[in-house]
Amino acid sequence: xxxxxxxxxxxxxxxxxxxxxxxxxxxxxxxxxxxxxxxxxxxxxxxxxxxxxxxxxxxxxxxxxxxxxxxxxxxxxxxxxxxxxxxxxxxxxxxxxxxxxxxxxxxxxxxxxxxxxxxxxxxxxxxxxxxxxxxxxxxxxxxxxxxxxxxxxxxxxxxxxxxxxxxxxxxxxxxxxxxxxxxxxxxxxxxxxxxxxxxxxxxxxxxxxxxxxxxxxxxxxxxxxxxxxxxxxxxxxxxxxxxxxxxxxxxxxxxxxxxxxxxxxxxxxxxxxxxxxxxxxxxxxxxxxxxxxxxxxxxxxxxxxxxxxxxxxxxxxxxxxxxxxxxxxxxxxxxxxxxxxxxxxxxxxxxxxxxxxxxxxxxxxxxxxxxxxxxxxxxxxxxxxxxxxxxxxxxxxxxxxxxxxxxxxxxxxxxxxxxxxxxxxxxxxxxxxxxxxxxxxxxxxxxxxxxxxxxxxxxxxxxxxxxxxxxxxxxxxxx
Numbered sequence: 167x168x169x170x171x172x173x174x175x176x177x178x179x180x181x182x183x184x185x186x187x188x189x190x191x192x193x194x195x196x197x198x199x200x201x202x203x204x205x206x207x208x209x210x211x212x213x214x215x216x217x218x219x220x221x222x223x224x225x226x227x228x229x230x231x232x233x234x235x236x237x238x239x240x241x242x243x244x245x246x247x248x249x250x251x252x253x254x255x256x257x258x259x260x261x262x263x264x265x266x267x268x269x270x271x272x273x274x275x276x277x278x279x280x281x282x283x284x285x286x287x288x289x290x291x292x293x294x295x296x297x298x299x300x301x302x303x304x305x306x307x308x309x310x311x312x313x314x315x316x317x318x319x320x321x322x323x324x325x326x327x328x329x330x331x332x333x334x335x336x337x338x339x340x341x342x343x344x345x346x347x348x349x350x351x352x353x354x355x356x357x358x359x360x361x362x363x364x365x366x367x368x369x370x371x372x373x374x375x376x377x378x379x380x381x382x383x384x385x386x387x388x389x390x391x392x393x394x395x396x397x398x399x400x401x402x403x404x405x406x407x408x409x410x411x412x413x414x415x416x417x418x419x420x421x422x423x424x425x426x427x428x429x430x431x432x433x434x435x436x437x438x439x440x441x442x443x444x445x446x447x448x449x450x451x452x453x454x455x456x457x458x459x460x461x462x463x464x465x466x467x468x469x470x471x472x473x474x475x476x477x478x479x480x481x482x483x484x485x486x487x488x489x490x491x492x493x494x495x496x497x498x499x500x501x502x503x504x505x506x507x508x509x510x511x512x513x514x515x516x517x518x519x520x521x522x523x524x525x526x527x528x529x530x531x532x533x534x535x536x537x538x539x540x541x542x543x544x545x546x547x548x549x550x551x552x553x554x555x556x557x558x559x560x561x562x563x564x565x566x567x568x569x570x571x572x573x574x575x576x577x578x579x580x581x582x583x584x585x586x587x588x589x590x591x592x593x594x595x596x597x598x599x600x601x602x603x604x605x606x607x608x609x610x611x612x613x614x615x616x617x618x619x620x621x622x623x624x625x626x627x628x629x630x631x632x633x634x635x636x637x638x639x640x641x642x643x644x645x
Contacts, residue, residue: 197222197269199248201303201311208312208342211349216300216308222246223276224265224294226257231287232264240283244268244276250302255294265294305354313343322347326408329388330359331401333377348380359383362401372454373553374405393418393440395468403456404434413621413632414440417548417583420634421446424500424538425545428488428580430481431555434460435474437548442470447497447541451477451484472498481551485561489544496542543575547637552585552630556600559584559607562637563644579637581615589627593620600633610638 201216225235232254235241246253246267257263266289270276276284284291300308306323313321322340325332332351336344348361360382364375386402392411399406414436421427423445429438432450434457442448442465452458458478465474475491477484549555559582566576584604590596597618605611612635621630 197248197271199298199302201298201300201307203311205312205314207346209346211346211353213300213353216303216311218298220296220298221271221293222296223268223270224255224292225268225284225287225289226260226263226265226292227287227289229262229264231289232266234287235266235284235289238283240279244270244280251296265292267294267296300353305350308350308354309347312346313340323351325351325361327355327358328401328406328408329390330357331386331388332358332361333364333401334361334380335364344378344380348382352381360385362386372403372405372457373551374403374454377402392436393443395435395439395443395464397434397436397439397460397464398467399434399460399464400456404454404460405457406434406436409622410436416619417632418444420581420583421546423503424541426492426497426541426543427546427548428484428492428544429548429550430484430558431549431551432461432476433457433550435464437550438474439464439468439470442473443468445500445503446473447500448474449477449488449491449544450474451479451481451488453478453480481549481558482561485547485558486565489565492542492544496540499538499540544580547580547582549582549584552587555584556586556603556607559604560609562641563609564642566642567645576642579639579642581634582637583632583634585621585630585632587624587628587630589629591627591629596620596629596631600631604633604635608638608641609644610641612638 197220199218199220202218204212204215207215227235236245236254246269248269251267253267255265255267257265268276303311304323306321309321309323310318317339320337322334322336325334332355334347334351336347340347344363348363351361352358361380362377363380364377368375387398387400390397390399390406390408392408393415397406417437418440421441421444425441425446427438427441427446427448429441429448429450432438432452433454434452435450438448438450438461450461452461455478458476462476465471465476549558551558562582586600586603588596588599590599600618601612601616615634615636617634619632619634621632623629
């Protein structure tokens with residue numbers, strides 16, 4: 167046990183010019199709470215090796231005095247403030263006593279002001295051994311204590327989460343440590359059950375990444391939630407990128423509930439199903455049979471079977487046929503958003519009372535939509551296959567020229583939203599590159615309603631964009 171007078175004497179001896187009530191705060195050494203370094207641990211994780219005992223000072227007070235210490239401005243900088251460490255403990259030798267942990271080690275001096283305040287509170291200083299274990303440190307801190315020093319700066323603690331699965335994209339220099347990295351990620355994220363690493367090889371036909379298991383269960387069928395929708399799929403057989411959530415939402419926000427959407431490379435439905443939840447009618451297609459199968463399941467699970475029709479065929483064939491499919495089998499007219507029971511009850515009351523407009527409650531006036539005709543005109547094409555979507559644009563040539571029906575329904579040509587990559591990093595050059603490639607494939611200039619949206623950087627010299635443009639009428643009616 168350390169006396170407060172001893173604490174004061176030590177401080178004043180080190181700083182003889184200080185008065186007892188000086189505002190001085192001693193520059194105390196920062197507690198070293200970093201994990202032990204074990205750079206030999208490169209293949210198998212040994213959690214028991216991560217233990218550290220740090221002797222610190224604690225102020226022993228009666229339970230009734232703890233509040234005074236914790237609320238005091240004088241003590242603010244001296245109190246223990248470490249994550250996951252309780253600052254007040256029960257005194258193991260006195261049921262009525264408490265230990266208020268301080269952020270200084272046993273040989274560090276507290277300021278005279280702090281010592282004086284502790285003396286006023288009848289506190290005594292004791293040494294408390296702070297025990298830290300593997301569970302205390304973050305994944306990044308553990309990795310920094312294991313990896314070679316030259317690899318610590320870019321330690322791969324980042325990952326994307328899809329359902330219960332974490333998928334990493336490790337650079338080659340980290341591959342010798344891949345399993346221990348996977349185990350640490352698994353340990354530090356309780357919601358994750360499976361950790362995988364994407365391999366360089368990509369399925370050339372269906373464009374999904376091959377991957378290897380690093381840690382956890384070999385369970386690759388995930389349930390992922392996005393935009394108030396539930397998606398189920400086998401991550402090893404379909405393409406999914408959780409980092410595109412913002413882009414999914416951005417495009418869906420462009421659609422009106424009355425629109426008909428043609429999703430050429432729909433995957434498991436990240437555009438199609440949120441659009442249908444909004445009220446849109448969607449013709450969704452994917453060449454990958456597994457994507458089409460899970461797309462169909464997700465349509466059912468999200469209760470949009472009347473609004474989304476799934477197909478499994480080549481994107482070029484889908485583009486050429488989808489205009490006729492919408493014409494021959496139109497979707498029911500949009501009848502407004504699905505109301506909650508409370509909203510439906512209020513709507514009925516308003517209809518009976520006719521004393522307040524429906525808009526007063528933020529509800530849709532069904533009289534404005536109930537007389538709409540069935541929907542058979544496509545408003546938007548979504549082409550989310552950035553590696554090769556531009557190559558499919560020539561399929562739009564003549565999509566209306568051979569159809570035998572009233573083209574007046576296409577007074578406005580549909581909008582095309584085509585994702586693509588470019589290696590031109592300057593925005594002006596990227597725009598020129600993408601527009602030129604699109605025009606070359608269409609065989610026609612883009613003149614109006616052209617926008618370019620930068621989605622994300624996928625590599626140091628490769629960016630993903632979405633170009634949106636209205637299909638030129640001369641292309642749609644081309645021979």
